[in-house]
Structures are given as structure tokens and as C-alpha cells.
Amino acid sequence: MAFQLYDSRAQALRDFVPIVPGAVGMYVCGPTVQSSPHIGHLRSALVYDQLRRWLNYSGFDVTLVRNVTDIDDKVLANATSTEEWWALAYRMELEFTAGYRALGIQAPTYEPRATASVQEMHRLIATLVESGHAYPADDGSGDVYFDVRSWPAYGALTRQSIDSMEAAADADPRGKKDPRDFALWKGHKADEPASATWPSPWGDGRPGWHIECSAMASRYLGTNFDIHGGGLDLRFPHHENELAQSTAAGHDFANYWVHNGLVHINGQKMSKSLGNSVYAADLLGAARPIVVRYYLGQAHYRSTIDFHDGALTEAEAALDRIESFLERVGRRLVGTRFAGTGVVEIPDAFADAMNDDLSVPQALAVLHDTIRQGNSWLDGEDLALAASAQGQVLAMTEVLGINPLSPEWSKTQDVSVHAALTALVDQLLERRQQKRASRDFAAADQIRDDLAHAGITIEDTQQGAHWSIDGSQ
Numbered sequence: 001m002a003f004q005l006y007d008s009r010a011q012a013l014r015d016f017v018p019i020v021p022g023a024v025g026m027y028v029c030g031p032t033v034q035s036s037p038h039i040g041h042l043r044s045a046l047v048y049d050q051l052r053r054w055l056n057y058s059g060f061d062v063t064l065v066r067n068v069t070d071i072d073d074k075v076l077a078n079a080t081s082t083e084e085w086w087a088l089a090y091r092m093e094l095e096f097t098a099g100y101r102a103l104g105i106q107a108p109t110y111e112p113r114a115t116a117s118v119q120e121m122h123r124l125i126a127t128l129v130e131s132g133h134a135y136p137a138d139d140g141s142g143d144v145y146f147d148v149r150s151w152p153a154y155g156a157l158t159r160q161s162i163d164s165m166e167a168a169a170d171a172d173p174r175g176k177k178d179p180r181d182f183a184l185w186k187g188h189k190a191d192e193p194a195s196a197t198w199p200s201p202w203g204d205g206r207p208g209w210h211i212e213c214s215a216m217a218s219r220y221l222g223t224n225f226d227i228h229g230g231g232l233d234l235r236f237p238h239h240e241n242e243l244a245q246s247t248a249a250g251h252d253f254a255n256y257w258v259h260n261g262l263v264h265i266n267g268q269k270m271s272k273s274l275g276n277s278v279y280a281a282d283l284l285g286a287a288r289p290i291v292v293r294y295y296l297g298q299a300h301y302r303s304t305i306d307f308h309d310g311a312l313t314e315a316e317a318a319l320d321r322i323e324s325f326l327e328r329v330g331r332r333l334v335g336t337r338f339a340g341t342g343v344v345e346i347p348d349a350f351a352d353a354m355n356d357d358l359s360v361p362q363a364l365a366v367l368h369d370t371i372r373q374g375n376s377w378l379d380g381e382d383l384a385l386a387a388s389a390q391g392q393v394l395a396m397t398e399v400l401g402i403n404p405l406s407p408e409w410s411k412t413q414d415v416s417v418h419a420a421l422t423a424l425v426d427q428l429l430e431r432r433q434q435k436r437a438s439r440d441f442a443a444a445d446q447i448r449d450d451l452a453h454a455g456i457t458i459e460d461t462q463q464g465a466h467w468s469i470d471g472s473q
Contacts, residue, residue: 003058003355005227006302008235008257009157009243013357018226019255023061025225026052027217027254029234030066030111032209033092034074037099037280039296039307040263040270044231046293047260047301049105049401051229054354057346057399065220066108067213068093071115071206073170076196085196086115099280102289103296104401104408112216114207118198120215121207124249125184125200133248134184137175142187142203145171146245148180154244157257158236168237170208182241183208210241217242218251228254232262232302261304278307287312290409294319294402300361318368322397323404325371328459329378329390338383342391350396360400367396425456429465 003016018024028048031041048064055062069075070089079085093113100107125144128134133150137143148154148162155161167179171186187205188197197204207215217225223246230239239257246253262269265276283292295315299305333339347370353362374389397403428447435444448458456467 001352001355003054004357005256005258006357008259011159014256016256018060019224022059024055024063024227025221026062026064026227026229027213027221027225028064028066028108028228029213029230029238030068030108031092031096032069032072032074033089033096034072034078035092037092037096038270039265039278039280039283040231041096042099042103042280042283042292043263043296043305044260045100045105046103046296048229048258049103050297050301050360051227051258051358052106053399053401054358062109063221064106064108065110065112065217067216068096068111068113069209069212070113071196071212072209076192079193085193095280099284102284103293104289104406110220112220114212114216117212117216117219118207120219121185121211122200124211124215124218124245125202127249128184128245131248131250133245135177136202137187139172139175141172141175142185142200142205143171143175143183144185144202145176145181146184146241146248147177148182148244149178151244151248153247155240157240157243160236160240165236182210182237184211184245210238211245213238214242214246214249214251214253217253218246223250224252225254227256227258229258229260232259235259258301260301261299264304264306266308267306287316290402290404291316291319297360297400297402298364301358318364319402319404321368321371322393322402325374326390326393326405329374329386332378333383333387333390336383338387340387341384342387342389342394344391344395344398346395346399347392350392350399354399363396363400367393367400370396425451425467429458429467433465 004013005016006012007014026048028045031037045066048066052062052064070086070093075089076085079088083091125134128146129136129144132147134144134146137145155165162180165180167173168182171183173179184207185200185202185205186208187203196206198206217228228239228242243253264270265278268274268276270277286292287295291312292315295312296305298315298318347366350363350366353359353366356362370389370392374386374393377383377386377389394403394405398406403409428451432444432447435441435447451458451467458465458467
């Protein structure tokens, strides 16, 4: 089936047809680097990594642009006397990058900072002023606003009428013709640092938030590109304003608008006021990064996910099933004519799920069904089919970025400790085998139970006993 993607603007599933056959241009709203990344930031970045991986697998050459908003009201507000705004922004940017990398999120093709595209913003604002869709404030502030009532299509993304919208709270309303007009350029204020100011045709100042993304998207992808993505909380006002100012400037802008769902904490919306924020560093410290990736990526991208006690334990158990099967089938096929014969390709049912608006839950169901079948074939010594299942599981997990055998997920551990543990367990297994040979089954079972209490699982096979810890041998 053709790849279908839910377009938030159309509010419907649409067949994905790229502007240029075989190529996809995708712009994703990246972080405002005002403070440390939280679970919602990781979830959003992961969604578009999954989309990108699926498009790549489907044969598309993807150009992904994910911006960094490094100049903004909040960045300035969080700066201190000992850490200037630009230093704070860079430090936070490094934290975001580390979180993305830990989760196996592929680096974007381009990652522009807003401060590097101010000239493009000036050109876009000038076009809007010249065409009558923007105006400088007449109060001498140096602010420039988008005139929402000059653009009849304003509200098209979220299907709102102008009169039903809340006032834009991004600048002093005294210079506005309409409270809903939003700032394109903000004149320099006396309490703002000189380092956060750029010269412009309308006076010294800095860009408004919304104009930044419109300028960066067109700079790196052109005035018409395929996909614009971001969190559901960005639909209004950020994406609504991006769409309005870009189209008013004569740009076709994005053909598809994609929005990922948010993250709740124990059934509540995550917010600083509730004190329930879960930060990336804490999340990644609570479980292996591949487990965190599995957890954050297992729901449909448009759904709200709930982080609760036990969520990572459930994800760990699911991932253990994947790891245990791959290790088991790998051991069994070694030295047989079936080793390496499994074709690394995804099943049709997996492809159908991913083509249906990136339905990862259904795709994961196919993955775990394949693992169950593979284990059954191993139990029945049908090694040809087991090898086939092995190839399919490797293909599916690679597409989802959760292949535990990929080098990026290789588990690091102290070699000497592992060697010592291996020697001790092997001695116990040898003693257990001696007890079984002498028909002292009670003693043999006691050794097995003692190892189980220590978190070591024993698997008896025709080739001998194998042991594992948390699914790893």
C-alpha cells in the first residue's frame, strides 16, 4: 500500500507524494534551548527519527532540518549575571544533543541556529511589510507586527476564526492594530543585553519566535517543501503563524503538517507548576537508552503517552523478549547450514502498518508475533524457518532503531568482572551437569535455583546449558 500520513492541516490521512520523486524535505521544530531537555523533547525528536528511518527504508533520500532556537524571550529570561544568554543557550544545546545521541536519534542533515539566519528573517519581514501584511509599530518601539486581518487565510491550520483567538502575548500590545497581531521583529529594550541585538531597517532589535522557523525552513529547504513537523503544542500559535507569514510572503511552504502527541506524567499534563517534569538525564539514568527508546517510540506518534511507575520495566521486558530470541536463535544456528540464511527483510504486515500513518504499535505487534513464531520453530527444531524469523526480526528492529545487536547499543561492561563471573557460573553449570549425570536431581535443581535467585537464567538445549543475565550471555 502507498504510504499515508495524517496531515494536520487537512485533518485527514493523505497519500504521501513528494515534490521531487525519490526525495523528501522535512523541517522539524527543534528545541528552544532555555533549559534542560525533558521527556517530551525526547519523544518529539524520536517520532521524526522514526518517520525519517521509514522514509529512508522506503527508498527516499531525506533532507531533515531541525533548528535550534537560541534567541528567545525565555533564553534571555533564564540567563544570569554569571552566565550570559548565549552561553546558556550553547550549554543547553549540548544537553539536547547528548540526549538525542543517547537514544540513537540520527543527526539532522542541517541543524541551523536562529542567530545565524537573521538576514533571511530581515528579507522575509521586508517582503511582508512591502506587501501590506506587516507594519512597524508607530510607538517608536522598533517592533514590527504581522497584520492578521490582512490575510484572510489566517487560522487555516487550526481552523479558528480570528475573533475566537486569544491575543498574542509576545510583545507590548500598545503598538498593535489588533491584539492578535504577532511580533516579527522586537525592538531593543533597555533591560536587554546589547549582545542580543541586531541592526535592522526598523531599528536595533531581535527576531520574534515565529519568523525564525519560516526563515530557516525556506533557507535550507526552499519555499516549498514536503513535511513540517513538531509537537502538538506548537500548532497554535507557532505553526499557525509560520504558515500565515510564509504564505503571505508568497511561499507555498509545507505540503504536509505533522504533529506528535504530548507526554503526561501519571495521568497529568507535565508542567513546571505541578513539579512533575521528567528530565532527559533522569530518564536515561533510570534504564538503558535502548529501553527508553523502546518506551518512547512504542505508541502511535499522534497519541498522548503516559509516563508512570513501571513504564520502563514494561519496556525492558518487551525488549528482553527481542534480545533473548536473537541470542537464542544465533546460538542455535551457529555451525549449521542455516546460519546466515535468513533474509533480512521486513514482513508485508509490518510494512502495511508503517505505511498506515506510521502505525508503530501494529508494527511492534508483527515484530513480537514473529518472535513467538521463531521461538516455536526453535522448539520444534525447524531451523530454516527460525533463520527466516531471525532475518525478519533484525530487519524490523533496524528500521525502528531498536536492534539490540547494532554496535550503538552494545552493552559495555568491565571485561575482568565478566570473565570472573563467566568462570564461576561455568563451574556451577559443570557441577550441575555432574549431579544430573549421577541422578542427583535435587542437588542439580538447587544449583539452578541458586543461580535464578542471583538473576541468572539457565536454558537447557541439545547443545548444552546456556546462561544469561537480563537476556545477555
